[in-house]
Amino acid sequence: KERTFIAVKPDGVQRGLVSDIIGRFERRGYKLVGLKLLVPSKALANEHYADLSKKPFFAGLVDYMTNGKAPVIGMVWEGPSVISQGRVMLGATDPKAAGPGTIRGDYCLSIGRNICHGSDSAESAEKEIGLWFGGKGEI
Numbered sequence: 001k002e003r004t005f006i007a008v009k010p011d012g013v014q015r016g017l018v019s020d021i022i023g024r025f026e027r028r029g030y031k032l033v034g035l036k037l038l039v040p041s042k043a044l045a046n047e048h049y050a051d052l053s054k055k056p057f058f059a060g061l062v063d064y065m066t067n068g069k070a071p072v073i074g075m076v077w078e079g080p081s082v083i084s085q086g087r088v089m090l091g092a093t094d095p096k097a098a099g100p101g102t103i104r105g106d107y108c109l110s111i112g113r114n115i116c117h118g119s120d121s122a123e124s125a126e127k128e129i130g131l132w133f134g135g136k137g138e139i
């Protein structure tokens with residue numbers, strides 16, 4: 001069964017968009033199999049965004065995710081093609097390019113405050129579920 005990691009980032013939590021985002025996945029027919037609210041550690045955020053460690057916005061991104069002004073909702077969703085369809089439902093990473101009807105296309109405009117995250121491949125889904133939920137089999 002295919003699973004993906006979806007997160008509501010601090011801006012999405014602060015803006016009260018958690019129920020909308022969960023609702024979209026539920027109504028689509030996907031199954032919620034893991035859910036937690038947490039302020040991630042710097043170590044977790046560094047590892048989650050390890051591929052971006054050389055980018056100029058990396059330090060700001062990690063600070064934003066971890067500074068505790070608002071928590072993150074981490075979720076695991078299960079169902080057919082949930083990795084690719086989850087990304088379609090989130091919309092383009094840069095909200096300026098995200099279509100209407102997508103989460104980002106409906107609710108935001110700034111790439112630095114793009115509300116949500118979704119795994120981009122089977123490999124990253126497995127890595128991210130392990131990171132945020134402590135490994136396969138624990139959820």
Ligand code: ATP
Nearest residue numbers: 052057061092093111112113114116117118119120
């Ligand atoms: P995500 O993993 O969040 O779904 P992605 O994998 O499509 O996004 P990446 O290029 O890996 O995109 O960027 C990860 C996150 O880094 C983005 O969601 C965004 O929060 C942040 N980010 C990317 N580019 C920028 C930028 N130019 N300025 C600020 N933040 C950025």
